[in-house]
Amino acid sequence: MRVGVLTGGGDCPGLNAVIRGIVRKGVQEYGYDFVGFKDGWRGPLEGDAIRLDIPAVRGILPRGGTILGSSRTNPLKVQDGIRRIKDNLAKQEIQALIAIGGEDTLGVAARLSGEYGVPCVGVPKTIDNDLSATDYTFGFDTAVNIATEAIDRLHTTAESHMRVLVVEVMGRHAGWIALHSGLAGGANVILIPEQRFDVDQVCDWVTSRFRASYAPIVVVAEGAMPKDGDMVLKDQSLDSFGHVRLSGVGEWLAKEIEKRTGKEARTTVLGHVQRGGTPSAFDRWLATRFGLHAIDCVREGDFGKMVALRGTDIVRVPLADATAKLKTVDPKLYEEVGVFFG
Amino acid sequence: MRVGVLTGGGDCPGLNAVIRGIVRKGVQEYGYDFVGFKDGWRGPLEGDAIRLDIPAVRGILPRGGTILGSSRTNPLKVQDGIRRIKDNLAKQEIQALIAIGGEDTLGVAARLSGEYGVPCVGVPKTIDNDLSATDYTFGFDTAVNIATEAIDRLHTTAESHMRVLVVEVMGRHAGWIALHSGLAGGANVILIPEQRFDVDQVCDWVTSRFRASYAPIVVVAEGAMPKDGDMVLKDQSLDSFGHVRLSGVGEWLAKEIEKRTGKEARTTVLGHVQRGGTPSAFDRWLATRFGLHAIDCVREGDFGKMVALRGTDIVRVPLADATAKLKTVDPKLYEEVGVFFG
Amino acid sequence: MRVGVLTGGGDCPGLNAVIRGIVRKGVQEYGYDFVGFKDGWRGPLEGDAIRLDIPAVRGILPRGGTILGSSRTNPLKVQDGIRRIKDNLAKQEIQALIAIGGEDTLGVAARLSGEYGVPCVGVPKTIDNDLSATDYTFGFDTAVNIATEAIDRLHTTAESHMRVLVVEVMGRHAGWIALHSGLAGGANVILIPEQRFDVDQVCDWVTSRFRASYAPIVVVAEGAMPKDGDMVLKDQSLDSFGHVRLSGVGEWLAKEIEKRTGKEARTTVLGHVQRGGTPSAFDRWLATRFGLHAIDCVREGDFGKMVALRGTDIVRVPLADATAKLKTVDPKLYEEVGVFFG
Amino acid sequence: MRVGVLTGGGDCPGLNAVIRGIVRKGVQEYGYDFVGFKDGWRGPLEGDAIRLDIPAVRGILPRGGTILGSSRTNPLKVQDGIRRIKDNLAKQEIQALIAIGGEDTLGVAARLSGEYGVPCVGVPKTIDNDLSATDYTFGFDTAVNIATEAIDRLHTTAESHMRVLVVEVMGRHAGWIALHSGLAGGANVILIPEQRFDVDQVCDWVTSRFRASYAPIVVVAEGAMPKDGDMVLKDQSLDSFGHVRLSGVGEWLAKEIEKRTGKEARTTVLGHVQRGGTPSAFDRWLATRFGLHAIDCVREGDFGKMVALRGTDIVRVPLADATAKLKTVDPKLYEEVGVFFG
Structure with missing residues (x-):
C-alpha cells in the first residue's frame, strides 16, 4: 500500500x-x-x-x-x-x-x-x-499557553503603571483562545466574536477594576465587534496579494477606553507567535x-x-x-x- | 450562607x-x-x-x-x-x-x-x-508539561554522549504521567505500573535504538515493576516519620541496563518539581x-x-x-x- | 537611619x-x-x-x-x-x-x-x-530571552508558509535588544537605530535566504530608520495624553518588502510583553x-x-x-x- | 585553508x-x-x-x-x-x-x-x-535558569506542606550554579564546595525560616561537604565502567535535617536536565x-x-x-x- x-x-x-x-x-x-x-x-x-x-x-x-x-x-x-x-x-x-x-x-x-x-x-x-x-x-492548547504566558507578563506592567492593557488574540469567528487564555490569565474583560460588546460596559468593568486599586487586562479576540456599528476595524488597505489586512479591534478599543475613561490604555497584538514553535x-x-x-x-x-x-x-x-x-x-x-x- | x-x-x-x-x-x-x-x-x-x-x-x-x-x-x-x-x-x-x-x-x-x-x-x-x-x-497537565520539557532537554545529553538516560516520573499506581510525557517527549521506552516490564525486552529496545545511531530515553513511572521478582526497589530505610522511602526503580533499571547492554546509563528522578509551581x-x-x-x-x-x-x-x-x-x-x-x- | x-x-x-x-x-x-x-x-x-x-x-x-x-x-x-x-x-x-x-x-x-x-x-x-x-x-536579559523565544516560534511559521516575518522589538535609540535577540534567534536581518538601513539591501538578504529554500526573519528595533527619508513611520495621531504614538517601522518595512520582492511578509510587534513578568x-x-x-x-x-x-x-x-x-x-x-x- | x-x-x-x-x-x-x-x-x-x-x-x-x-x-x-x-x-x-x-x-x-x-x-x-x-x-546561564525555575516550583510545595526541600545542583569543585540559582530562586540556605558547612548552622537557618511561618529551600552543590568528617557521601558502588557514583550530599543532608530538627525534609537532585536542551x-x-x-x-x-x-x-x-x-x-x-x- x-x-x-x-x-x-x-x-x-x-x-x-x-x-x-x-x-x-x-x-x-x-x-x-x-x-x-x-x-x-x-x-x-x-x-x-x-x-x-x-x-x-x-x-x-x-x-x-x-x-x-x-x-x-x-x-x-x-x-x-x-x-x-x-x-x-x-x-x-x-x-x-x-x-x-x-x-x-x-x-x-x-x-x-x-x-x-x-x-x-x-x-x-x-x-x-x-x-x-x-x-x-x-495547536489550540499551545496557543492558549502562549497567550496566557503573555497575559501573565502584562499584569505586572499594567499594575506598575496603572494602565489598561488590551491584548488581541487570535479568533476570527470563535472566541475559544480569548476565553481560555483570558480566564487562565486572570483577565478582567474577555471579548469574543460570538457576542457583540458594549464599549460602555467594557469601560465600566475597567473603571471598577481601577476602583479596587488594580489595573485591568482586556483580552479581545481579533474577530470581536462592538455593538454599535461605529467602528471601522479594518484599515481597508490591501496587501500585495489582495487580502484585506484584518487588524485593529485591539488598537481601536484601547483608544475608545482612553477617550471614555481618561485612563491610559495600550494594546498588544500577539499575532503569529501564537501559532508557531514547539x-x-x-x-x-x-x-x-x-x-x-x-x-x-x-x-x-x-x-x-x-x-x-x-x-x-x-x-x-x-x-x-x-x-x-x-x-x-x-x-x-x-x-x-x-x-x-x- | x-x-x-x-x-x-x-x-x-x-x-x-x-x-x-x-x-x-x-x-x-x-x-x-x-x-x-x-x-x-x-x-x-x-x-x-x-x-x-x-x-x-x-x-x-x-x-x-x-x-x-x-x-x-x-x-x-x-x-x-x-x-x-x-x-x-x-x-x-x-x-x-x-x-x-x-x-x-x-x-x-x-x-x-x-x-x-x-x-x-x-x-x-x-x-x-x-x-x-x-x-x-x-495538575496533571502541568506535571506532564514539566516532565516533557525535561525529556526534551535530556535528548541532547543522551545523543551527545550516546548514553541511555532513564527518567523516573511520578505515578505509584497509574502510569498516566509516564505515558503522556513519554509519548510527548519522544521516549523510546515507557514503563508503567499497570504492566510489569521485562528487563531483557527493555534492553532490546535500548539496543535497537543505538543500532539506528540514536541514544535512548527510558521513561519509567515510580511505581513500575519488573516481571521477575528479583528487584529490591526500596532501600528499606525509614525516614524519621516512619515512612518507607519509595525510591529506586529508575536507579535500579539504569544499573541493569548497563550490566546487560554494556552501555552507559544515567538516571534522572524528576521528583517534586513535577507538582509545584504555576x-x-x-x-x-x-x-x-x-x-x-x-x-x-x-x-x-x-x-x-x-x-x-x-x-x-x-x-x-x-x-x-x-x-x-x-x-x-x-x-x-x-x-x-x-x-x-x- | x-x-x-x-x-x-x-x-x-x-x-x-x-x-x-x-x-x-x-x-x-x-x-x-x-x-x-x-x-x-x-x-x-x-x-x-x-x-x-x-x-x-x-x-x-x-x-x-x-x-x-x-x-x-x-x-x-x-x-x-x-x-x-x-x-x-x-x-x-x-x-x-x-x-x-x-x-x-x-x-x-x-x-x-x-x-x-x-x-x-x-x-x-x-x-x-x-x-x-x-x-x-x-531587565535587558529578560527582554532578550522573551524576544528570542518569540523569534524561535516564528521560524516555523515562516518556513511552513515561505513568508517573510518581520519582528519589531524594543529599542528607540539603541539596538541592543534587536542585536542580541536577533543573533540568538537566528534572524537573517537585524536592523538597529544606530545605522540607517537600505531597504534594497534588506530585500537582497531576504531574497538570498529564499534562494537557499529558507524563509527569512527580519528583526527590527522600533527606532530603526531607513536611509532614504521617504518613510512615514509614525501615524501622526496623538493619544489622549497628547503623546505621539510611535509605531510602525515593522509594519512599514513588511509592506516595502512585499512590494519590492513579491513575497508575502507579516509583522509581529512584541510590545509590552518584553518588559513584564518574572x-x-x-x-x-x-x-x-x-x-x-x-x-x-x-x-x-x-x-x-x-x-x-x-x-x-x-x-x-x-x-x-x-x-x-x-x-x-x-x-x-x-x-x-x-x-x-x- | x-x-x-x-x-x-x-x-x-x-x-x-x-x-x-x-x-x-x-x-x-x-x-x-x-x-x-x-x-x-x-x-x-x-x-x-x-x-x-x-x-x-x-x-x-x-x-x-x-x-x-x-x-x-x-x-x-x-x-x-x-x-x-x-x-x-x-x-x-x-x-x-x-x-x-x-x-x-x-x-x-x-x-x-x-x-x-x-x-x-x-x-x-x-x-x-x-x-x-x-x-x-x-552553558552556565542556561543551567542557572533551569535550576532557578525548578527552585521557583519547589517553593510552593515547601509552603503547602511546611517541609524542608533540599535541591542538589551541579558543581563538584565550584559553587557557581548553586550560588546563582540559589540567590535567584530565593533559597534560604546555599551550600558550596568552597566552604565546608556546619549542619547545625544549616538547621538553625531552617528553624528560623519556619519560625517566620515559611518553609525553607536549601540549595546544595553536589560537591559541598560538611565540616565534620562524619558523612559518607558516596555510596561506594562502582558503575559498570568503574566510576564511583558520586551522589548523595542532598539526600544525606535531608536526613540529617529531619533528624536534628524533627521537620520533614525531601530532596530533589536536578541532574542532567541542567546541561541539556536549548x-x-x-x-x-x-x-x-x-x-x-x-x-x-x-x-x-x-x-x-x-x-x-x-x-x-x-x-x-x-x-x-x-x-x-x-x-x-x-x-x-x-x-x-x-x-x-x-
Missing part, C-alpha cells in the same frame, strides 16, 4: 507530530510506503512530492510548523484540478490520501472522497478550536494519536472519515462534518466565565 | 484556582461568606480557620500550592474526629463544606456527607490523573471551572456530589465515586503508544 | 529584586528603617509613602513590575518641586534616598544630590541596556546585587553615586554618569554579527 | 552555536573548508570526521548537545596518541584545529600546540563556570561570539590561544590558562549572598 500525506492551511503546532504518528505506525506495523505531498493541495496538483520514511520523521515531534510545507491552494478553484490530482495520484500509485487541515483542506478531501472516489482520510486542524466534530483540535505536551499527545488513528482508518479501508477527540477517546466521524458547523462559544459558558469580569 | 473550604493531600498546581473560583462566584453571585480551614482536615478538626473573601483570593490564580495549606490528617483515625469536626462547623456556623483533595480527603467527605449529615461537596485532585470519575484532574493554562481553566461548579452544587443544595470533567463539560457524580475505582492505563492504549518503543 | 526608596520610569523586570536586596541587607545588617515612596518622584513630591520592612519584601523576588508603583513625574518640571521633596523628606526624617530608574529618574537624583544636598544613591534601570556606565542593566535568573542576580551594593553606599556615606556592573564586579560611578552618554551598538560589533545576514 | 573542529567533555548548551559561528564566518568571509571530528579527541585519533559546511550547520543554533558528538578520550593516555593525531591531521590536510572543551580537552590542545607544533585554538566550555580566564562560560539567549550570544572570534584567531595565525569573555569583550588568552586555575567562589561574594540565609 502506498499512502499520500499532505498538510494544508495555516501553521499549527502539532502538524509534524501527526505526520510522524502516521508514518511510524504505517511503516512499522503495516509495512506501507509513504509519499509526502508539498504545500497542501499544491503537491498532488503539481505532482510535487517527497519520500516519507522513518528517518524522514525522526526528531520532528517537538518541532512546530510542517516538514511538508503548506499553502491555501484549492484544487476546486483550479482548472481541471480534480482530474490533475487523480492523474498524479495514479501516476505515483497512491492508494490512499491522508489530508491534515482545516475547513478548506478537508472540504476538498470530502468532495474528492465522496464525489470522485479518491480514498481519503482527514485529520482536523484549526488553531481556533472551532470545529464541532471534535472536543479539541491540536507544541505543548497536550498537543503532541493529541496530534500523535490523531496520526495513529488516521493510518488505522486507511488500514481498515474506512475512507471518507475524519478522526476526532471525544473525551479521552479518538473516534471517527464523516469527513463532511469537518465543514458542517462552526463550534462557537456557548453563551452559557461565556456567562459562566463572566463572573470574573470587572 | 456560610461555606467552609479546605484542601487536603499532596500539593497540586491549580488548588488556588479552585479556591478563587469558589469564592469569586460565591461572594459576587450568591452573597455567601467563606471560611478557609487550614491544612486539610486538621483545620475543621482543630477549629483552625481564616476568613476567605475576594481580597484574600486576588492574585492567587497563577500560584502553585495552596493558600490554605495541606496535610494528610485523617479525622476518621482521630479519637472523636467526626464529632469534633461537627462541633467546630457548628461553632463557626458553617452550613456547607467544600473539600478539595484526593482519594483520602474525599473519602472523609463522602462519609461525613453520607453517614453524618454534614453537607459536603467534593473537588477531585490527583496529580496522577488516576480517578475513574473524571476525564482529567487538574499551573498550565489547561489546569487553570479546569480548576477554575471545578470551583465555579462546586459552589453551584452548594447553591442548589446538591450535596454528597463531586464535580468531574466529561469531554468539555463539568458534571456531577456521587462523592463515593472518588474512591470507587482507580483509573489505570488501558492495555490497548499502552499498546497503541508502544509503536514508538525501540 | 531612615532610608527612602523609589522606582521611576518604565516597567522593568528586576525592580522588586533591587528593593528586596536593599531592605533585607539594610534591616538585617545595619538596622535601618525604610520608607517606600509611591510612583517614582510623585511619592516624595506628595509625601505618599509606605513602610518597607522584611515582611513587605517577602516573595517579591520573582515578581515583575514594582511593588512601589512607577510614574514619569519629574519634580524639576513641577512648581517648587525640589523644595516640596526636601520638605517631605525632612518631615519623614529620611536621611538618605535610593532612586532606581533610568536617565530621567537618575537625572533628578543627580541634581538633588549635587545641587541641593539631598543624600542620594542611584540604581540604573533601562531595559534597552543603553547606559554607558554599566556593562549590563537588569525576571530571568541573570536579572534577579544582577538586580539583587545592585540592591545590596546600593545600601552599602548609604552605609558608607558614599552619596551621589550609582552602582554599575563591570565584568562580574559591582562598582560605583558618579550619578552624573547615568545621563552622560548613551551606550549605542559599536559599528564593529554590528559588523561582526552581520556575518549571519542573508 | 582547511580547519578541523572538535567538541570534548561533558554536554553543554551552546556547543552547536560555537560550531555554527566558526563555520559561517570561516566559509563566508575567509573561504575556508571545515572538517568536524567526531566525539572529541577520538575523532582525530581515529581519523573519524565529517564535512562541515553551511548546510550542515543550518538550524543548529537553538539545539542543545553537539552535532559532532563528544567523549572523554584523552590522546595523551593513548599509545602513540599524539603521533596518530598528527598523522590523521596531515592525511586530511588540516592546517588548524579548533578544540571546544573543558580543562581536559583544552589541556590536550595546549600541549599539542605548545610541544608538538599543531596549530590549535581553544574555546572554553564548562557548565560549572569555574574557569579563571573568562568572566563566564556558555541554550538561553545569553549562552547563544556568548557561544556564537566565541565561535566568530576563534576563527579570527585562525585567520590571524594566532595559535595557542583561547577565546575568553572580559566584561562585554571577547579577548584572547594563552591556551595554558584554561587549566591554570580553578575559578572558585570568592568568600566575600559568598558572604554578600549570605544576607539571605535563614
